[in-house]
Amino acid sequence: MSETLPIISRTQLALRNGQDKPEIWIAFEGNVYDVTSSKIWRKGKHYEHWAGQDLTDELKDAPHNEEVFAKWKVIGKLAPDQDQL
DSSP states (O other): OOOOOOEEOHHHHHHOBSSSSSOBEEEETTEEEEOTTOGGGGGGEETTEESSSBOGGGGGGSSSOGGGGGGSOEEEEEOOOGGGO
C-alpha cells in the first residue's frame, strides 16, 4: 500500500518558517521536507537561506548537492505556482 502525500500550498509552506508556527519546512524540487528537528535550521534560517520557501533555485549557490535532502522526511508535495497551471 503506497502512501499518498498531501499537496502543500505555498501559503502553508510560508507559515512553517520557524517564526509563525512550531514546524520548520522547506521545499526542493516539488517535495516538502520537515526540518524542524535540525539544529542547522533553528529559528528558520540556515546561512542565507530561509525556511518556509522553495529552495530549488538556491541550491546552485550551496556548498552541497541535493543528496543533503535525503536525510529529511518528505511530508508533502508542493502545489505548483498558479501561473504554471
